[in-house]
Amino acid sequence: MRDIFCLATTFLILPNLLLAATVAVGVTEPITTVSLSMTETGRVETITVTEGSRVIAGASLIILDRRIEELDRRSKKIALEDRSAITELEERINILSDQLEKARTLLADGGVSHKQVQDEQIALMTAQSQLLALREKKRREAIDFDLAEENYERRQLLAPTEGIVTQINVAIGETVTPQETIIELVNVSEIKFRGNFSVADEGRFEEGQDATLRVWQNGQELQRHAVVVYVAPVADPSSGLIEVIAKIENQDLSVIPGTTAELIDTRQDVQ
Structure with a gap:
């Protein structure tokens, strides 16, 4: 059963006007999380990274014996x-x-x-x-x-994307086999927000629109520009919630994924 998030209402205050903004509540995620393995069996000769290393796409991570x-x-x-x-x-x-x-x-x-x-x-x-x-x-x-x-x-493992090494499950001298996960790589240079808003809300998110991500971390509120990339075409029948996904640039790594956040529709329809 899908998780049901509590909904919040945010008000945009304009001169002589109070507008309710549609808000989706959800969580932030890394844009990609990759589990890497070798395609060949062999003994690990070199590990070029450590946990926490930030790598670019194509960087060498692990080299097997290949004499x-x-x-x-x-x-x-x-x-x-x-x-x-x-x-x-x-x-x-x-x-x-x-x-x-x-x-x-x-x-x-x-x-x-x-x-x-x-x-x-x-x-x-x-x-x-x-x-x-x-x-x-x-x-x-x-x-x-x-x-x-x-x-x-094929005797070396390359990073398929930029990211941060979060886990290394092998040591030099050990033998690895194909399809055995040996490195976890997370790309947080871009963040994905996944949440829900109510079908009863007056407004509705639309794909391609600008929005604002609001997240609380380290005792402070952060706001970042977001772009909506997906809005579910149907609501969940048990909760009346509609799923929405947005992407947020995070090159400075200021937003820590895995935290609760709000996506605010800041468009204003003023007559």
């Missing part, structure tokens, strides 16, 4: 970068092409036979086929190197 993957990557890279056989064949093809042209010139003067010209053509075609095969081999080696790179990179 075997490193050796495989280096081996594949050496094979891919070795172009000596291709260079040799390209030079040979240039020589054979010159020889074929000279043989054709001599054939016109009767200096060589048709058989000699055909032999030169066959030698050139063979070298060209060998060069084509070597280039195809290099393409396969490029794919092998990409796979080796991928296997190497």
Whole structure:
């Protein structure tokens, strides 16, 4: 059963006019909370963060032992970068092409036979086929190197988003398995408000509208600009409450998520 929040009424005082503002009561949440795990089994070699570390998206968090993957990557890279056989064949093809042209010139003067010209053509075609095969081999080696790179990179855990590390469940030297949660990452640079307002209220929140978040923490009241991103299309039949969700910028981390808050519709419809 959905939680039922107590509703409050806020009044906007204007000269000679008292307006009741629609208020939703709810809680603040981090914009994302992510449980991270490895995709490979392995022994933890390096932990680059501690609990409380603030990281950016793409930051390295944990590295598994990957000496075997490193050796495989280096081996594949050496094979891919070795172009000596291709260079040799390209030079040979240039020589054979010159020889074929000279043989054709001599054939016109009767200096060589048709058989000699055909032999030169066959030698050139063979070298060209060998060069084509070597280039195809290099393409396969490029794919092998990409796979080796991928296997190497999969041995480290990267942050999928910016945030703060709140929990580390592994130590250096321990073995981890796939799908085992080893790090909790919370992004509080943006806050989500989730609450309810009464269907009986005169006003109604609308998606995309501006609103004000009011929260009490550390003995003081904080107010922040909010944008409504979701309003439930139906009310809860047992309580008559409508769910509303809003987002609030929190780059300075001044709002601590997990606290009770109010979302106030500050629009004023004055005749």
